[in-house]
Amino acid sequence: MKLFLIAGEPSGDRLGGALMAGLSELAPGMEFAGVGGPAMQARGLSSLFPMEELSVMGLAEILPKYLHLRRRVREAAEACLGSGAEALVTIDSPDFGLRVAALVKQAKPSVRTIHYVAPSVWAWRPGRAAKMARHVDHVLALLPFEPPYMTAAGMSCDFVGHPVVAEPRASEAEVQALRERLGTGPAILVLPGSRRSEVTRLAPVFGEVLARLRHRHPGLTALVPTVPHVAGLVRELVAGWPVHPLVIEEAERKRAAFAAADVALAASGTVSLELAANGTPMVIAYDMNPLSMWLITRMARIDTVTLVNLVSDSRVIPEFLGPRCKAEMIAPALLGLLEDAGQRAAQGAAMELTMERLGQGGEPPGLRAARSVLSVLPG
Known part of the structure; x- marks a missing residue:
C-alpha cells in the first residue's frame, strides 16, 4: 500500500x-x-x-x-x-x-x-x-x-x-540551571512572533511594557526565545530595551525558558498552547496593519483568539489586540498576573484542562x- x-x-x-x-x-x-x-x-x-x-x-x-x-x-x-x-x-x-x-x-x-x-x-x-x-x-x-x-x-x-501534547519538555535540571542564571527577580518570557512583520511591529511595544514593569520589579529579567530566520532582527530590535534580554535560539534552552519563566507576554497563535503545556501564565498581545485588523475583526466569528480560552471554554487569558495593543494597557495585566496568585491559579486550571482536552x-x-x-x- x-x-x-x-x-x-x-x-x-x-x-x-x-x-x-x-x-x-x-x-x-x-x-x-x-x-x-x-x-x-x-x-x-x-x-x-x-x-x-x-x-x-x-x-x-x-x-x-x-x-x-x-x-x-x-x-x-x-x-x-x-x-x-x-x-x-x-x-x-x-x-x-x-x-x-x-x-x-x-x-x-x-x-x-x-x-x-x-x-x-x-x-x-x-x-x-x-x-x-x-x-x-x-x-x-x-x-x-x-x-x-x-x-x-x-x-x-x-x-x-494536538502535537503540543507530545512535544518534549525541559528536565528539572535544565530548568533549575536556567533559574540560577537568572537571579532572584521575576523572569518574563517575551515572545514577539516568528515572522519579520510581527517582530518589527510588536518588539517596540513589548520593550515599553518591560520598562513599565521594571519600575515595580527592578530585578526582573527577560527571556526572548526566537527562530533562526528572525534571530538577527530580534537582536537588533531588543538591543535598546530597558531590560537587556537573553535571546535564545537553541531548542533545548527554549524548552527550559518556557518552563522557568514566571509569566509570559506573547503574540497570539499556537504559542499559547506551548505555554499551557509548561503551565506558564500568559498575557496575549497582537497588532497588524490597521486595514488587515479591521477586515479580520469584521469577519471573525469568535470573541477570543487565544486557543487556551477556546479549548477550555474560559476567558481567563487576557488579550490586547489591534488598538488595545499598547504598553499602558498590557503592563497592568502582566503586573496583576505576577502579583495575584488567584489569577495564576485560574489560568493554571484552564491550561490543565486545555492540555487534557488536546489529548495529553x-x-x-x-x-x-x-x-x-x-x-x-x-x-
Whole structure:
C-alpha cells in the first residue's frame, strides 16, 4: 500500500513525520511518496522537490512565485496519480495541498483524499469547509471542537490530538540551571512572533511594557526565545530595551525558558498552547496593519483568539489586540498576573484542562492520526 503526502511548512513536516511513524508501526511495509522536509524524509520519503519552495506567506511573497507554484501543483498531482497511491494526504498548507487534491480527485475519484489540520472555519470564513468538501473525503482535526464543522460540510473527520501534547519538555535540571542564571527577580518570557512583520511591529511595544514593569520589579529579567530566520532582527530590535534580554535560539534552552519563566507576554497563535503545556501564565498581545485588523475583526466569528480560552471554554487569558495593543494597557495585566496568585491559579486550571482536552496522557497524536487514516483507506 502506498500513500502520497504533501507538507509545505516545517510544522506540517513534523506532523507528517509523526503520522508516517504511526503508519509504519500499524501497517509495516507501507510505502510513501510526496513532498516533505527533514522529519518526513527521515521516515523514508524522497521529496519530489524541496518543501521550502512552498513555505511562502502573504500576497507580496506569493505573487512573484505564482506561476512556479502553479507548475508545482500540477507536477505534484501528476506524481500522485502516477505513483499508484491509494490515498493523498495533504498536511496543512491548504492553498497548495487542496489545489493538488482537486486535480487528483478530478482525474481519479477513487483516490482517497485526506487533509490533516482542519481549517479554522469556527473562527472565520466558514464557507471554506463546503469548498474543501468538493475534493476532500476525510479530515484529521487538531482541536476537539472541529469535527462537527467538517461533518456538517459533508466530510468525515476525526479529532486526533494536538502535537503540543507530545512535544518534549525541559528536565528539572535544565530548568533549575536556567533559574540560577537568572537571579532572584521575576523572569518574563517575551515572545514577539516568528515572522519579520510581527517582530518589527510588536518588539517596540513589548520593550515599553518591560520598562513599565521594571519600575515595580527592578530585578526582573527577560527571556526572548526566537527562530533562526528572525534571530538577527530580534537582536537588533531588543538591543535598546530597558531590560537587556537573553535571546535564545537553541531548542533545548527554549524548552527550559518556557518552563522557568514566571509569566509570559506573547503574540497570539499556537504559542499559547506551548505555554499551557509548561503551565506558564500568559498575557496575549497582537497588532497588524490597521486595514488587515479591521477586515479580520469584521469577519471573525469568535470573541477570543487565544486557543487556551477556546479549548477550555474560559476567558481567563487576557488579550490586547489591534488598538488595545499598547504598553499602558498590557503592563497592568502582566503586573496583576505576577502579583495575584488567584489569577495564576485560574489560568493554571484552564491550561490543565486545555492540555487534557488536546489529548495529553493518551495515545500520541501521530499514532491516532495513523489509525484515522487507515480507517478510511480502501480494502
